Amino acid sequence: MKRTSRDIRTANRYEVLRRIIASSPTSRQDLAAATGLSLATVATLVGELLDLGLVTEVGFADSAGGRPRGLVAVDTTGGFLVGVDLAETYVHAELFDPGLNVLARAEEQVPPGESRPERLAARVAAAVGAVIARSGAAGDRVLGVGVSVPGQVDRDSGVAEYAPNWDWHDVPLRDLLAEHIPYPLHLDNPLRAGAVAELWFGAARGHDDAVVVTLGTGVGAGLVLGGAVHRGVSNSAGEWGHTTLVLDGRPCHCGSRGCVETYVGAPGIMRHLADLAPHSPLSHPGDQTATIDALARAVAAGDPVATRVVRETARYLGAAIADLVNVLNPEVVVLGSWVAARLGEPLLRAVREAVAGRALRRPLAATAIVLSPLPTDPVCLGAATFALEGALQDAGAGRARRAAPTRIRTAPPS
Numbered sequence: 118m119k120r121t122s123r124d125i126r127t128a129n130r131y132e133v134l135r136r137i138i139a140s141s142p143t144s145r146q147d148l149a150a151a152t153g154l155s156l157a158t159v160a161t162l163v164g165e166l167l168d169l170g171l172v173t174e175v176g177f178a179d180s181a182g183g184r185p186r187g188l189v190a191v192d193t194t195g196g197f198l199v200g201v202d203l204a205e206t207y208v209h210a211e212l213f214d215p216g217l218n219v220l221a222r223a224e225e226q227v228p229p230g231e232s233r234p235e236r237l238a239a240r241v242a243a244a245v246g247a248v249i250a251r252s253g254a255a256g257d258r259v260l261g262v263g264v265s266v267p268g269q270v271d272r273d274s275g276v277a278e279y280a281p282n283w284d285w286h287d288v289p290l291r292d293l294l295a296e297h298i299p300y301p302l303h304l305d306n307p308l309r310a311g312a313v314a315e316l317w318f319g320a321a322r323g324h325d326d327a328v329v330v331t332l333g334t335g336v337g338a339g340l341v342l343g344g345a346v347h348r349g350v351s352n353s354a355g356e357w358g359h360t361t362l363v364l365d366g367r368p369c370h371c372g373s374r375g376c377v378e379t380y381v382g383a384p385g386i387m388r389h390l391a392d393l394a395p396h397s398p399l400s401h402p403g404d405q406t407a408t409i410d411a412l413a414r415a416v417a418a419g420d421p422v423a424t425r426v427v428r429e430t431a432r433y434l435g436a437a438i439a440d441l442v443n444v445l446n447p448e449v450v451v452l453g454s455w456v457a458a459r460l461g462e463p464l465l466r467a468v469r470e471a472v473a474g475r476a477l478r479r480p481l482a483a484t485a486i487v488l489s490p491l492p493t494d495p496v497c498l499g500a501a502t503f504a505l506e507g508a509l510q511d512a513g514a515g516r517a518r519r520a521a522p523t524r525i526r527t528a529p530p531s
Contacts, residue, residue: 130509133162141190142175170195171215191216197254199262200501205334210244211497212252221252229403232283242297261301261504265310265496267335269353275304281370303503308355310499311453312339312346319491324448332456336378380433389426413459428467435471442476442484453489
């Protein structure tokens, strides 16, 4: 798509704010050097951010001579952002200040088999309402809500075009959410959310080329190429979980067979366990979280069955990551999301070993494979940046887009 001058200006505004968040306090001169923009352009953009109330003047830098440099920093009182991680088994919501510091958290569980869009929209609304109430934030100061949705999402229309694990096709999710949530809504998927979070605050920070692997019920790869998140021509890049790992292998929700996701996602790991030990007490059929938690505890205790399951998972995951290393030649591969967090170092060690046996020597030597270091839910954090980006769209008018302080409906789904 051809970018308009407004698109470019919004992107520049967003990048300047990102640099201020990362380096508060900082000067306009330092921002110009970091972004490659002219000092005059940076000064104009900082002025717009000051008008928005997202940044504030905080004095002057010490100077050995010459004109003192004025410093700006994030104004953490400038409003609130909500990031939502809507997944197959849970809804996490976190409230942030404009500096992306977490102020409150809330969670809704998604019962097994629940996939009706209306019910999931109501659960998202309940989580958003709970996190705002828990923080004591004034509703009229919420700048926006970013929602991460599994599958392929049209950012402009807010339509969940395809979510294979729910069998969703062209679901108008933003419209469904807007029936409950009176704030600006910004939708994308967890691959982009996780990549943004790692790029801003995590293991991809300071790197131009990175892959952020999402390991949950679903599996994918957020791509950072040339220092920016890569979306692809239709915002569909990163569907690595639906590339073929085993010819004519396990059936996948997407309709294909042998996809990466069927071997390294939570259901695939549960199948490894069932194949190896059909009656294992570690297995909790229908409960992914309980099974992965039980495996993690058993691996830590030296249980041989659990150890074999993790190594089998790492064998498949390592083969698939080796392809990413060979094709993309990234500086870092980050293992993120809840399955990676729970299985932790034992999974990481086994994956590194498996990748080393399959990737080409030269690209592998340049690639670090690490666990996500982020202490909060990276998808919530990334989703909050979607809301922040949306709030910047109206900067030219000198104010953030804010909704009327209407009461949010938070009753649980019937």
